[in-house]
Amino acid sequence: MEGEELKQQELQVKKYIRKSRYTKKKERKSKLSQEVQAHKQKISEIRHLEKDFICAICLQYICCSTSTKCGHAFCETCLTEYELLFDKCLVCDASIKNQEIRSCFLLDNLIQEFIERNHPSELQNFNKRKAECIQQRQKKQIQDWQIGTKIDIRDSNNIWCVGIISRIQPNKNNQAQNVVVCYVNNLNIQEELPCASSRLAPFGLYTSRKDIPHYNNCQNSSELVILLPTISDNVPQKLFIQ
Numbered sequence: 300m301e302g303e304e305l306k307q308q309e310l311q312v313k314k315y316i317r318k319s320r321y322t323k324k325k326e327r328k329s330k331l332s333q334e335v336q337a338h339k340q341k342i343s344e345i346r347h348l349e350k351d352f353i354c355a356i357c358l359q360y361i362c363c364s365t366s367t368k369c370g371h372a373f374c375e376t377c378l379t380e381y382e383l384l385f386d387k388c389l390v391c392d393a394s395i396k397n398q399e400i401r402s403c404f405l406l407d408n409l410i411q412e413f414i415e416r417n418h419p420s421e422l423q424n425f426n427k428r429k430a431e432c433i434q435q436r437q438k439k440q441i442q443d444w445q446i447g448t449k450i451d452i453r454d455s456n457n458i459w460c461v462g463i464i465s466r467i468q469p470n471k472n473n474q475a476q477n478v479v480v481c482y483v484n485n486l487n488i489q490e491e492l493p494c495a496s497s498r499l500a501p502f503g504l505y506t507s508r509k510d511i512p513h514y515n516n517c518q519n520s521s522e523l524v525i526l527l528p529t530i531s532d533n534v535p536q537k538l539f540i541q
């Protein structure tokens with residue numbers, strides 16, 4: 300009997316070992332598959348993030364991000380140049396007329412961290428582009444706010460016009476906060492804008508450019524003519540706005 304009992308016990312132990320090995324193997328397998336799944340998820344997330352981090356205009360990582368009214372993000376430099384010629388969002392076709400530039404610092408940080416972690420070799424180019432954007436931004440700032448000074452002002456049709464500062468509203472610290480600007484081509488129209496508005500720029504920055512649309516000096520104010528830039532020497536294409 301004793302021998303029989305011992306045999307039974309041995310069998311139980313063997314069964315137990317085999318079972319525990321099997322469970323361990325199973326656990327290991329499921330852990331591995333979990334890891335594989337997590338990794339796959341990571342790859343898809345990276346791909347997904349990468350897609351969202353790319354500017355649709357320059358097809359590079361969004362640098363100094365700005366968002367449009369419809370919520371799409373582009374590089375500040377790209378969007379500033381793009382809206383000189385177009386008034387619809389490149390991604391969704393929504394109107395981007397008469398909008399202010401809105402920076403998104405959270406997106407900037409996410410993209411910077413993403414490049415540092417995943418594409419460190421891209422960092423140098425990214426930082427160079429960032430420095431260029433900051434330089435452009437400074438060029439666009441009006442330093443001297445004085446009544447009678449000419450400035451560039453972008454009207455509600457996204458066309459840069461020459462304006463004259465007719466009134467300055469200071470803040471508590473006696474710094475210019477808001478300005479009233481008269482349009483030189485139509486002195487009856489004036490607009491009040493915050494000094495920080497992206498629709499204002501130093502005189503000549505945009506109005507002296509030949510590669511962007513301008514109003515033609517026309518007598519009939521109900522029919523505005525915009526001269527669009529042309530690549531060839533052909534007569535500029537004319538666009539009539541009623």
Ligand SMILES: [Zn+2]
Nearest residue numbers: 354357374377
């Ligand atoms: Zn861009």
Ligand SMILES: [Zn+2]
Nearest residue numbers: 369371388391
């Ligand atoms: Zn859009």
